[in-house]
C-alpha cells in the first residue's frame with residue numbers, strides 16, 4: 001500500500017519547532033542549564049501555558065522578511081539615484097536623522113544581542129523561539145537603518161562618527177544607559193522592560209511620530225524602513241503583552257515583582273521619550289503633532305486603557321504617571337533649551353525656532369509657552385543676532401539613573417529646578433526626579449556603577465580633555481561643522497547653495 005507524506009499545517013510545524021525540538025536535560029540538571037530564569041523570583045508552573053499568537057516557523061519567517069528586504073532596497077536605490085536628500089523639507093530635518101542614528105540605531109543592535117541572550121535563558125521553548133526571531137529582526141533593523149541613512153551621510157555632517165561616540169558622548173548615555181540597564185537585568189525583567197514597557201506601551205510614541213514625521217518631511221528613506229519594520233514591531237509588541245500576561249497568570253507571587261518592573265520601566269521609558277518629543281516639537285520643520293497631543297492620545301487614552309485591562313491581574317497604573325501628565329506642556333521646551341545651551345558638544349545642530357514655529361508652539365501649548373519659553377527663546381535669538389550666541393561651555397550635571405541633565409522643573413512649579421539627592425555608601429548621588437531616585441534606591445549597587453560622561457571628563461578619563469572643546473575633539477567632532485548653531489553651519493550653507501543652483505533638485509524641494 002502506498003502512502004503520501006502528509007503536508008503539515010503551519011500550526012503543526014510551529015508545534016514541532018517549539019515543542020518537539022525541546023527536551024528535559026539529563027546529563028545536567030535543568031537548573032544548571034538555565035541558571036537565570038529563577039533568580040528574579042518569577043515562578044512559572046507550566047511553560048506550555050506559553051501561547052505565541054503568531055506561531056511563525058523559520059521558513060515562513062525568512063520568506064516574509066526577504067520579500068520585505070527586496071521592496072525596501074528597491075526604494076532605497078531609487079532614493080539615492082534621484083538625490084532624495086534634496087527633497088526633504090529643510091536641512092534642519094537631518095538633525096532628527098542624526099539623533100536617530102546616534103541614539104536609537106545602536107539600541108537596535110543592543111536589542112539583537114539582548115534577545116539572543118534572553119532566548120538562551122528561558123527554559124520554555126516557545127519563549128525561546130519568539131526571542132530568537134526578535135533577535136534576528138533587530139539585527140535587520142539596524143542594518144536597514146544604516147543603509148537608509150548612509151545617503152544623508154554623504155551630504156551632511158555629524159553622522160559619520162556615530163559608532164565612535166556611542167559609548168563616549170554625554171547625551172548618548174541617555175539611551176545607552178536605558179538599554180544596558182535592561183540587558184544587565186534578569187531575563188524576565190529584560191523582556192518586561194523592552195518588549196512590554198518599551199515596545200508595547202511606549203513604541204507608538206517612538207515609532208509613529210518619527211515615521212510619520214519622516215513622511216511629512218519628505219524623507220522617503222526613513223519612511224520606507226519604518227514601514228518595513230512595522231510588521232516586526234507588531235510581533236514584538238504582542239510578545240511583550242504575552243510575556244507579561246504569562247507571568248501574571250502563572251503565579252500570584254509574580255504580581256508585585258512585575259508591578260515594580262512596570263513602575264521602573266514606565267519611568268525610564270518616559271524619560272527617554274523626552275528626546276523623541278523634542279524631535280517632534282523642535283526638529284521637524286513640518287510638524288505632525290505636538291508631544292503634548294501624542295502623550296494624550298498614546299498614553300492618556302491607550303496606555304491607561306491597557307493598564308485598566310491589566311487591573312484584573314492586580315496591576316495598577318505605574319508610579320509617577322501623573323507627573324508625566326503634569327510635565328507634558330513643558331518637557332520638550334526644557335529639553336530643547338538644554339540641548340541649545342550645550343550645543344557645543346553635540347553631533348547635531350540646534351537653533352531657535354522661526355516666528356512661524358513659535359506661533360505653532362503657542363497654539364499647541366498655550367499660555368505657559370508664551371509666558372515662560374517664548375521670551376527665553378526670543379532673548380537667545382537676540383543674543384545670537386548680536387553675535388553672542390549663548391553656550392554653557394561646560395557639561396551638565398546629569399541624573400545618576402536616566403543620565404538626562406538635571407534641568408527639568410518641579411512637577412507643580414515650572415520655575416523651580418527639580419533636583420533630588422541621596423547618600424549611599426559615603427557618596428552623594430543626584431537625580432532629576434522622584435522616579436529616578438526611587439529606581440536608584442531600590443538597586444544602589446547597580447546604579448552607583450553607572451558611567452557618567454561629565455564626571456569622567458573631570459576625572460581625566462576622556463582623552464585627558466580638560467574642557468568642553470577638548471572633549472568634543474575627543475568625540476571626533478569638528479567644532480562648528482558637526483556641532484553648535486545651525487545658522488551659518490556648513491549644512492545650512494550647503495543647503496542654500498544646492499537649492500540656489502537647482503542641481504538635482506525638484507520643484508517640491510525649492
Ligand code: FE
Pocket residue numbers: 108111137138141
Ligand atoms: Fe527594532
Ligand code: ZN
Pocket residue numbers: 271399400401402403404431432433436
Ligand atoms: Zn532621571
